[in-house]
Amino acid sequence: MKEKTPATSKGPRPSPTRSGGRRAVTVTDIANAIGVSRATVSLVLRNSPLVHVETRARVEAELRRQRYVYNRGAANLRRQTSNSVALVINDLSNPFFAEFAAGVDEALGSKGFVTLLGSTGESPERQHAVLSTLMEHTPAGLILSPAEGSESAQVTQVLGEHANVLLFNRELGGVEWDFLALDNQRGAAMATHHLIGLGHTRIAFFGGHAESSSCRQRRAGFAQAMEEAGLTVEPQWLIESAPNRLEAAACTGALFTQAQSPTAAVCYNDTVALGLMLGLTSRGIQPGRDFAVTGFDDISEAAVSSPSLTTLAVNPRERGRQAAELLLHRLSHPDAAVERLTAPVELRIRQSSGGTRR
């Protein structure tokens, strides 16, 4: 007769995990209650065909009766596995990333994984702290949208070289991790082609930080389309601005310093485009009539601004699902070649790209 009381039952314990103080029901409780071994209960839980159908029924009944809750942490520890995936987002309050996160969680959940969330607010320091904490929970893999200014050395230091990582949206130099990004270059090229097709020849690229990889790629697409059409990119019409509405509006004047002004602008993103439209309007230039504007992202405001904004839809939720699937694939194929994927974007033509073309 073995004593079932835990050795320490006399002293006070740290507050237990589950629900308001009750001790959790364990496989031992179930096994004892119906006189089978813990192994048998475990086999039932894991759906093993080894256990007799009638024994299984008795176990299952008792499981329900005692409202047993599986302790996946304990199981994972024993089995040396994990069913969690860490998702680290630079800015969850950005609808683009929020949608992305929703897609990730949806796809992960449907495969029985649980999402460990971390958000960094674009701070490399916070990112470091968040990653360290999350790694202590032994996630099977990690989906990381790096904070602006992340150093790959710092990131690999905390993650280890060989972790199962999927990078989203921003590259990190010198690591061999899977990478998923938007097709920034093609998107910007599509917007540029669209404007050219409308008859514009003097086109600016407006907004964004030139150093950021997404801005570089979008500028490259812009330049490519211009070149294909035999048009010249005027260096003074490559205008930088912080990616927010106010700064963008304030930079509007930079478009009109020459005798010859552009008649259209491909903007770094929707926010910048919205800012530019504000800036144009306040100068008496009506966007969509006197000047054509395109954005990037298709944020929800794009459809309802006036004029509505021609832009590139990026389908962030679908990107989230895709990211989850790529990571899950990596988990089961640790030795497959590194993936570098670029997701298609779709041109949405609206009113803002109307306008005069001379």
Place this chain on the structure above:
Amino acid sequence: MKEKTPATSKGPRPSPTRSGGRRAVTVTDIANAIGVSRATVSLVLRNSPLVHVETRARVEAELRRQRYVYNRGAANLRRQTSNSVALVINDLSNPFFAEFAAGVDEALGSKGFVTLLGSTGESPERQHAVLSTLMEHTPAGLILSPAEGSESAQVTQVLGEHANVLLFNRELGGVEWDFLALDNQRGAAMATHHLIGLGHTRIAFFGGHAESSSCRQRRAGFAQAMEEAGLTVEPQWLIESAPNRLEAAACTGALFTQAQSPTAAVCYNDTVALGLMLGLTSRGIQPGRDFAVTGFDDISEAAVSSPSLTTLAVNPRERGRQAAELLLHRLSHPDAAVERLTAPVELRIRQSSGGTRR
């Protein structure tokens, strides 16, 4: 001399948890490397003052050298504690909830907790599945923004009566859990007072599902303000609509079926208000000039619509922090009285509430 190789080292194992196949470094590795016991290493990890300063230094050096990563799951199992909190959101793609989630994660992270994310897409079935999965990870507590149509019986069944739960935004009948919501009633009353102060007397309440608790509360605030001003609520000006732009726009006509029409509307939320403004415009009625409109939420579009939308700011990120703090407080005070908190909202006056008042 004890054999250090795991008993099962011969057979193939399920793919191990950490980074690309390498076995994780454990306290045993550290202890063996420098010839101390695992207990000592553990004491160092937990910052116990018991261990000699020099021993501590040696242990810490070795920890770094071997890039040891603490296994919090194992520690939590042994200590019968948890440092995770589950966050279940009905709709993460709604910016309001995304901001809320960001706030929760921020506050939780700063207290050393990790966020287990679940999103339900407003489906009670998915919510049930998500909750079951998350509970297997023994979260210390749960922040739940219930899906529309959640049954409290189903929820308590999976969570247990006594779990540490904080309900956000939507009530669940017959449970004794902490609850945090916006001050819907006062918010709607503020909007109504604002319109009355501008001289309006014929005011409608527009949009939302009358059964939803938030709509009921907002209608109550509207009615209260009207009554305080000695104005009558016309039942035919209590107009329902699904909370999306299109449906709202389609319901515009319902305001103008009588000889006497309202001159202003308090809308259920911003989305509905934006829809109504669309509907008004297409009837040749200019919102903010011919008809006054207010919203609720202060979504980012509110500031940039034309006219810009007078609305109630709800500060979802701050609500998230607050929710996290309430839950953490509950964890340390399991027997404190149930909290029912109502968060202040703030009137933001913009152009849409201008307009004629007769």
Place this chain on the structure above:
DNA sequence: CTGAAAGCGCTTACAG
């Protein structure tokens, strides 16, 4: 088909 035993990585009285 079922049970006894060992072990996942950690922590914590308890001795020394």
Place this chain on the structure above:
DNA sequence: CTGAAAGCGCTTACAG
């Protein structure tokens, strides 16, 4: 101040 031992809740060869 340090070590040996037991145990958290689970799983898995291994015998029977």
